[in-house]
Amino acid sequence: xxxxxxxxxxxxxxxxQQADPRENLLDEHNTAAYRASVLQGVERVIGELxxxxxxxxxxxxxxxxxETKRIDLDSPLRDTSEALDELEKxxxxxxxxxHHPRYLAHLNCPVVIPALLAEAIGSAINSSLDTWDQSAGGxxxxxxxxxxxxxxxxxxxxxDGVFTSGGTQSNLQALLLARxxxxxxxxxxxxxxxxxxxxxxxxARDSHFSIVKAAKLLGLGAxxxxxxxxxxxxxxxxxxxDAELDGCRDRGxxxxxxxxxxxxxxxxxxxxxxxxxxxxxRSGAWMHVDAAYGCGLLVSGKGPSLTGIEHxxxxxxxxxxxxxxxxxxxxxxxxxxxxLRHVTYHADYLNPERHAEQRIPNQVDKSIxxxxxxxxxxxxxxxxxxxxxxxxxxxxxxxxxxQQAWEVLxxxxxxxxxxxxxxxxxxxRYVPSADIDPELCDRANLHARGALYxxxxxxxxxxxxxxxxxxxxxxxxxxxxxxxxxEVLELVAEHAGRHLEExxxxxxxxxxxx
Numbered sequence: 001x002x003x004x005x006x007x008x009x010x011x012x013x014x015x016x017q018q019a020d021p022r023e024n025l026l027d028e029h030n031t032a033a034y035r036a037s038v039l040q041g042v043e044r045v046i047g048e049l050x051x052x053x054x055x056x057x058x059x060x061x062x063x064x065x066x067e068t069k070r071i072d073l074d075s076p077l078r079d080t081s082e083a084l085d086e087l088e089k090x091x092x093x094x095x096x097x098x099h100h101p102r103y104l105a106h107l108n109c110p111v112v113i114p115a116l117l118a119e120a121i122g123s124a125i126n127s128s129l130d131t132w133d134q135s136a137g138g139x140x141x142x143x144x145x146x147x148x149x150x151x152x153x154x155x156x157x158x159x160d161g162v163f164t165s166g167g168t169q170s171n172l173q174a175l176l177l178a179r180x181x182x183x184x185x186x187x188x189x190x191x192x193x194x195x196x197x198x199x200x201x202x203x204a205r206d207s208h209f210s211i212v213k214a215a216k217l218l219g220l221g222a223x224x225x226x227x228x229x230x231x232x233x234x235x236x237x238x239x240x241x242d243a244e245l246d247g248c249r250d251r252g253x254x255x256x257x258x259x260x261x262x263x264x265x266x267x268x269x270x271x272x273x274x275x276x277x278x279x280x281x282r283s284g285a286w287m288h289v290d291a292a293y294g295c296g297l298l299v300s301g302k303g304p305s306l307t308g309i310e311h312x313x314x315x316x317x318x319x320x321x322x323x324x325x326x327x328x329x330x331x332x333x334x335x336x337x338x339x340l341r342h343v344t345y346h347a348d349y350l351n352p353e354r355h356a357e358q359r360i361p362n363q364v365d366k367s368i369x370x371x372x373x374x375x376x377x378x379x380x381x382x383x384x385x386x387x388x389x390x391x392x393x394x395x396x397x398x399x400x401x402x403q404q405a406w407e408v409l410x411x412x413x414x415x416x417x418x419x420x421x422x423x424x425x426x427x428x429r430y431v432p433s434a435d436i437d438p439e440l441c442d443r444a445n446l447h448a449r450g451a452l453y454x455x456x457x458x459x460x461x462x463x464x465x466x467x468x469x470x471x472x473x474x475x476x477x478x479x480x481x482x483x484x485x486x487e488v489l490e491l492v493a494e495h496a497g498r499h500l501e502e503x504x505x506x507x508x509x510x511x512x513x514x
Contacts, residue, residue: 026124037080038120044084048092055100057093058456064094101480102458102488107265107293109476112324114385115378119326127374129163130364131351135374139361142376148383149317150333152298154310160337162366163330163375167292167318168210170332171259173343173368174314175201175214177334178257178286180342185284186254200248202226203259204236204271208290211259220256233419234267236260238275245283257286262306263294263322266463266472268402268423270294273308281311289315292330294423296322299392303399304422313339319379321476323391329375340366397478398424405473405485414493418465424475427465430496440504442469448496458488 026034068090077083097103099110128134129142142163150159164170179199186195199220203211205227215224226248229240241258248255258280260271273289280287289309295317297303309315312335319329334340344365346353351362364370382391402424409417409428417428430445445462446469452458461472471492473485 034124040080040084044088044092048095048097049099052097052100054456055097055103055459056453056456058454059094060454064090096459099477101477101484103477104473104475104480104485104488105459105461107318107321107474107476109321109324110479111326112382112386112391114381115325115329118378118381122374122377125374129372129374129376130367130370131362132355132360135363138374138377139363141380142363142374143361145376145379145383146331146333149298149331153306153312153315153333155312155315155333155335156310158336158338159333160340160366161331161333162340162363163372164332164367165328165369166320166330167208167290167316168213169368170292170316170318170330171208171210171288171290172214172217173332174288174316174334175211175257175259176218176368177314177339177342178288179218179220181286181339182254182256195254196220198252198254199256200224200226200253201257201259202228202241202244202248202255202285204228204230204234204261204264206230206234206264206266206269207259207261208265208292211290224256230269233422234264234269236271236276238272238279241276241279245279245285249283255283255285257288258283259288259290260312261294262289262291262297262309263423265293266425266427266465267419268293268421268425269419270304270306270422273306274311275308277308277311280313286313287311288313292316292318293321295319296392296395296423299323299388300395300399301389301392302396322395323379323382324394325378325382328373329378343368394478398475398480401475401478401480401482401485402426402473404482405475408482408486408489412489415489418470426473426475427463427470428472429465429468429470430492432493432497432500436500437504438468440500443503444496444499445469445471445492447499448492451495452488452491455491457491460488460492 023030023033071086071090077086098108127138129138132139146161146163147159150161153159164173179196182199183192183195196219201211201215201220201224203225212222212225216222226244228236228244231237245255258276260273260276262270262273277287279285289312291306291309294306297306298317314335315333317331317333319325319331320327323329346356350370351364355362356365363372402421405426406417406420409415409426414430414432415428416431417426419427429441430448431441449460449462449471452460461474463470463472
């Protein structure tokens with residue numbers, strides 16, 4: 001049956017305001033309506049994909065907010081088609097398209113089709129991955145993927161883990177386990193408050209902001225996070241880590257955890273994992289590796305090494321960054337499954353203790369979430385359809401592209417690039433002349449970023465390095481080309497250069513005179 005035939009079915013396949021609200025429930029009675037509604041949604045998405053030649057529309061918040069605020073949520077529309085027309089105006093028309101080759105801003109990847117199929121299946125069945133009697137086979141699919149990932153990392157036979165909503169939650173859970181392990185070792189003084197005040201987390205200055213956020217959520221405070229100096233490649237310096245660990249010992253502090261990063265957000269830098277593992281072993285600190293970004297190297301055929309990650313006590317992976325999965329798809333893994341007991345709580349109405357005695361596999365016993373989507377299904381169908389080598393090939397493509405982009409930037413005297421990338425991010429700055437006022441140059445770079453977005457020609461990111469504004473490419477689209485990079489850089493130079501000319505007349509006259 002054709003799509004148009006589904007639209008014309010009787011009763012209507014879009015029962016938004018039918019007299020009986022049960023006609024909106026997905027069950028055996030409403031399969032035609034389900035099919036018609038989903039197909040209409042798919043057609044709208046296809047229309048957006050084929051009709052959009054730019055990653056953004058350049059719309060500003062003050063333009064879009066009124067469109068949404070005027071909608072009366074107490075007054076539903078007549079059918080799905082009208083609802084989709086409205087959605088077009090408040091969302092689809094202006095949605096940022098991560099799949100576009102000139103979306104170069106944040107750690108958002110285009111997604112593979114098998115994962116989208118899994119989203120459709122998973123949302124319709126609506127399994128909750130907290131207890132066996134709500135998920136059945138989903139439990140074992142998730143566990144198999146955890147075991148597969150732990151095997152790729154090399155964590156050993158006692159490893160385990162659980163899917164999460166993203167790297168921030170994964171980091172929080174890992175540091176919660178580290179905190180509880182550290183408390184368990186402090187047997188001589190049961191004063192938990194005093195022990196917590198002595199806890200310290202050591203991490204590189206360029207690590208993810210969620211480490212500080214986790215410290216605050218865990219009752220340790222932001223001051224418990226000790227930043228460790230980095231080298232010119234923005235990687236943690238092992239000798240600096242050892243000095244900070246010695247300082248903790250001398251001050252009577254407890255080095256609860258060391259957080260190493262395998263792929264920093266700004267620079268894609270990979271901390272020296274093997275050396276950090278040695279430092280953790282000597283100090284007794286929990287070794288946590290935030291590989292939310294760098295996890296793509298687990299399937300890569302040509303990327304840098306993650307040697308040393310196998311010694312970690314916990315590891316974060318974000319499949320929705322480097323495995324081309326839709327948000328959300330993340331996991332936290334641990335070397336010793338026994339440490340997951342720190343997040344185990346039993347409720348008689350959900351996961352009573354007798355379930356553990358009967359070896360019923362309730363995933364809620366390992367998670368800080370209760371109700372949880374079947375996000376593992378996306379990666380499962382992706383691996384079963386494409387295989388890990390194909391995923392790794394896509395990641396290798398963006399690693400190669402990053403090296404090409406670095407060559408373009410490095411050879412252009414108008415730009416300064418901070419580091420040669422290990423993964424697929426490049427941080428750079430438009431500086432056409434050494435005598436330009438740095439603050440004016442900051443403003444010119446910010447202006448260029450904003451002008452690019454408003455023109456809808458490209459989307460790039462911004463950051464601050466050593467107190468100065470920089471721009472950033474985050475390359476996760478295998479369809480982006482070297483020509484795309486070169487053309488976007490020309491647009492950056494055009495917008496930033498025009499801003500400098502309009503706002504630095506004195507400097508311009510001096511340069512012309514010289």
